[in-house]
Amino acid sequence: MTDSAAGTHLTLNDGIEMPALGFGVFQSAPEETSAAVDSALRDGYQLIGTAQAYNNEKEVGEGLVSAGVDRSDIFVTTKR
Numbered sequence: 088m089t090d091s092a093a094g095t096h097l098t099l100n101d102g103i104e105m106p107a108l109g110f111g112v113f114q115s116a117p118e119e120t121s122a123a124v125d126s127a128l129r130d131g132y133q134l135i136g137t138a139q140a141y142n143n144e145k146e147v148g149e150g151l152v153s154a155g156v157d158r159s160d161i162f163v164t165t166k167r
Contacts, residue, residue: 094106094107094108095107095108105134105162106132106133106134106162108134109132109133109134109135109136109162109164110123110124110127110128110132110134110135110136111135111136111137112124112135112136112137112141112143112147113136113138113141114141115141115143116143117142117143117145117146118146120143120146120147120149120150121146121147121149121150121153122150123150124146124147124149124150124151124154125150125153125154127150128150128151128154128156128161129154132161133160133161133162134161134162134163134164135147135150135151135161135162135163135164136163136164136165137163137164137165138165138166138167139165139166139167140166140167144165147163151163
């Protein structure tokens, strides 16, 4: 783990540093998820955590697009 101005990061096996803290959308109502993800990314989050079971992955994608961040600058983690 490394610390930076943006917070603590985990170093992955390929040397890429991933934020240790992210924004999760568990129990986020689908109608609120897009705006929440957009706000989180604009506020500096670089890691978004979602799951198929949350039924809001489409809205997470919409929030990613509306935030206008470069996809290579963020991490999206998901699980089944």
